[in-house]
Amino acid sequence: MSNETTHALAFSPEDLPQAESFFKPHRIVLIALFVGLVLAIAILMRWDWLPRYVPRLGSGILVSLAMLFSTSILGFLLAIPLGLVQVTGPWFLKGPARLFCTVIRGTPLLLQLWLLYYGLGSLFPQFPTIRQSFLWPYLREAWPYGVAALTISFAAYEGEVMRGAFAGVPEGELEAARAYGMGRWTMFRRIWLPRAVHRALPTLTGETVLQLKSTPLVATITVIDVYAVISKVRQETFLTYEPLLLLALIYLCLTGLLVLAFRYFENRIPTRGA
Amino acid sequence: MDSFVNWSLLALSAPGWGGLLLQGFVHSIEIAIGGYALGLLLGIGGAFGKLYGGPVLRDLLECYTTIVRAVPELVLILLLYYAGTDLLNQLLGLLGLGAVDISGLMAGIFVIGVVQGAYSTEVLRGAIKAVPAGQIEAARAYGMSPAKVLRRITLPAMLPYAIPGLSNLWLIATKDTALLAVVGFAELTLVTRQAAGATKAYFLFFCAAGALYLALTLVSNLIIGVIERHARRGFVEQR
Amino acid sequence: MKKTLKLLALTAALAVTGAAASSAETVKVGIAAEPYPPFTSPDANGNWEGWEIEFMKAVCAEAKLDCVVTPAAWDGIIPALTAKKIDMIIGSMSITEERLKTIDFSDKYYNTPTGVIGTKGEDIKPTPEGLAGKTVGVQVSTVHQAYATKHFAPAGVEIKEYQTQDEANQDLAAGRVDAVQADAIALDAFLQSDQGKACCDYKGDVAPDVDVLGPGVGVGLRKGEAELKEKINAAIQAIRENGTYEAFSKKYFDFDIYGG
Numbered sequence: 001m002s003n004e005t006t007h008a009l010a011f012s013p014e015d016l017p018q019a020e021s022f023f024k025p026h027r028i029v030l031i032a033l034f035v036g037l038v039l040a041i042a043i044l045m046r047w048d049w050l051p052r053y054v055p056r057l058g059s060g061i062l063v064s065l066a067m068l069f070s071t072s073i074l075g076f077l078l079a080i081p082l083g084l085v086q087v088t089g090p091w092f093l094k095g096p097a098r099l100f101c102t103v104i105r106g107t108p109l110l111l112q113l114w115l116l117y118y119g120l121g122s123l124f125p126q127f128p129t130i131r132q133s134f135l136w137p138y139l140r141e142a143w144p145y146g147v148a149a150l151t152i153s154f155a156a157y158e159g160e161v162m163r164g165a166f167a168g169v170p171e172g173e174l175e176a177a178r179a180y181g182m183g184r185w186t187m188f189r190r191i192w193l194p195r196a197v198h199r200a201l202p203t204l205t206g207e208t209v210l211q212l213k214s215t216p217l218v219a220t221i222t223v224i225d226v227y228a229v230i231s232k233v234r235q236e237t238f239l240t241y242e243p244l245l246l247l248a249l250i251y252l253c254l255t256g257l258l259v260l261a262f263r264y265f266e267n268r269i270p271t272r273g274a
Numbered sequence: 275m276d277s278f279v280n281w282s283l284l285a286l287s288a289p290g291w292g293g294l295l296l297q298g299f300v301h302s303i304e305i306a307i308g309g310y311a312l313g314l315l316l317g318i319g320g321a322f323g324k325l326y327g328g329p330v331l332r333d334l335l336e337c338y339t340t341i342v343r344a345v346p347e348l349v350l351i352l353l354l355y356y357a358g359t360d361l362l363n364q365l366l367g368l369l370g371l372g373a374v375d376i377s378g379l380m381a382g383i384f385v386i387g388v389v390q391g392a393y394s395t396e397v398l399r400g401a402i403k404a405v406p407a408g409q410i411e412a413a414r415a416y417g418m419s420p421a422k423v424l425r426r427i428t429l430p431a432m433l434p435y436a437i438p439g440l441s442n443l444w445l446i447a448t449k450d451t452a453l454l455a456v457v458g459f460a461e462l463t464l465v466t467r468q469a470a471g472a473t474k475a476y477f478l479f480f481c482a483a484g485a486l487y488l489a490l491t492l493v494s495n496l497i498i499g500v501i502e503r504h505a506r507r508g509f510v511e512q513r
Numbered sequence: 514m515k516k517t518l519k520l521l522a523l524t525a526a527l528a529v530t531g532a533a534a535s536s537a538e539t540v541k542v543g544i545a546a547e548p549y550p551p552f553t554s555p556d557a558n559g560n561w562e563g564w565e566i567e568f569m570k571a572v573c574a575e576a577k578l579d580c581v582v583t584p585a586a587w588d589g590i591i592p593a594l595t596a597k598k599i600d601m602i603i604g605s606m607s608i609t610e611e612r613l614k615t616i617d618f619s620d621k622y623y624n625t626p627t628g629v630i631g632t633k634g635e636d637i638k639p640t641p642e643g644l645a646g647k648t649v650g651v652q653v654s655t656v657h658q659a660y661a662t663k664h665f666a667p668a669g670v671e672i673k674e675y676q677t678q679d680e681a682n683q684d685l686a687a688g689r690v691d692a693v694q695a696d697a698i699a700l701d702a703f704l705q706s707d708q709g710k711a712c713c714d715y716k717g718d719v720a721p722d723v724d725v726l727g728p729g730v731g732v733g734l735r736k737g738e739a740e741l742k743e744k745i746n747a748a749i750q751a752i753r754e755n756g757t758y759e760a761f762s763k764k765y766f767d768f769d770i771y772g773g
Contacts (some may be wrong), residue, residue: 004438011343026333106445109449110453120477121689122687125688131688209343227346235588248350251346256344294558467547471680472555
């Protein structure tokens, strides 16, 4: 996905409001109305279930964040060879990489998740030796499947981004590196990779926010993230509005914090005209 | 020895489940088309509101797009499907109109449409901003009414900028329909899970559903390529 | 601009009338959108069949209601009822105090014990001590989840919760959970299947707990719908008395599942 599309889909650092803009008259009225609405919701709606669930909500948020960061990092690491091989690689690596990216990006994440968890799960009874292997404790749990599916999905989308980034690094710089007598690995390590990552950075931050928006799906395969905790609240209290509003608020805060963190780091990384 | 894969389960008529899967697929496409269209309508309104509207309208639209862009689609789908339709019924009740029976299809289109609307607003806003200001000024200098400027200058000129983003939104709409399985709407992913649950052939059915989605994506990409080439004829990339 | 406004108003009016027209006299009966044999399961044509579907048809015929099967996600079925997306729940929903706070129930229409199935050859008993250290799968939003959380979790049993009963059975066959607790009849249907026969056997009924498990299964209704409740109760009694209940139950069970 291009940078513009990612920006359209994910809340990005450019969208954070500036502090001065809060003091315009119409905005003050709107903020007052909004605070009034929040107070009305807090007072008039049923929140008696909240104290019971706070520790579970906390651990759910930690699980969500763990899913987000682990899969983003692993997915990015996988995306680098995927992107590189589509630019340089021999045909027998380029083809499968393209196929992989096309298939993963062409099917819904929910389907991939269920295919991994229930599809592989249905194979286990047919191969009893799996249960004795060292992998069994991991194949038994649900979170490895969540991590695997999210990582694969992130890698496929980032693979496209990295492909564009690797292809976009000016050819002249690579030639200069070769002229200096740098070996292929040194050129990759010192010129190509850093320049490509610099080019891809704005899109990557947007894609990480998108990854956060994908993490709730793991709740459908019994991983207890914050979405699963709120689902439990909904099932036990039968309330329609309150749990979902709280969940939306939690994700708004998580996204906001993530985007603030990205803006802080973006300002610290020097980008000399990437 | 029995074949490893029981292909007869995919047969188009009973006892094969292929026919049911295709029906679910058709439902998915229906919701995707309806939701995408609704999203475009909301997006056009939203983009114009954000670019030319008053400060209050702009702030409200900013809230709308921020919430949709920051909250996961799954949560939005739950919110709109349960809380949204309940709110709608209560509003209609207040107005004395009686509860409206919102069919599953309408609810699904509404949900996908609202989400797509926020995305379309951003894509279209970016595309309209990219239209050279000089062209709009020239149109106004000619005395064209705002509606005419919109129809003859802005919309055609912004299309080449908007099409990559809008085509991505279409692909996202087709994949977001799968999330409606979580609210029990009978689209392809839910039907696949039901069929897999009834026959225990999980791998086969999920792969079949994946193949259907992939086919939809590939066909969409072909059509989008054609549309893009047509829209870009005579178009000079402004750098 | 005026033309566009008129067009929009016309479309909106059409949409509302189109939507309203479908809300005539039909009663939408909510069932869980998942296979739950032998009570409800989809066939390859997309039609739902099973004991509970036959029960629904018999009751609706007796009460002279035009019932339409409306599958809904199980974990949202009660909000769907209160939001008027469906008008009744016939989904093997047990009558419990907790649920009675939000919705109403008809008289019970069946009552069967709750059991536990587990991997063949494993020493598992359906008691807190017998399951200690093991993993038990239950479906969310069910009395079984409430029972397991109340009795098994404190004894050190890990509870895994699934969106559908089917997925819990699937994970038992895959070996991800050691046991599954659910309605004895539904579990028996799984054990009759090829997959169930190969992997698992019945470990026994759990100790009864009427507060959590409820006195039986009833038709879920919105609060305040006294007239509909009357009709349904009368219909249930009628089909019990005139032998219809027995007639269609015989096709599925060789004992009376109405229970005591």
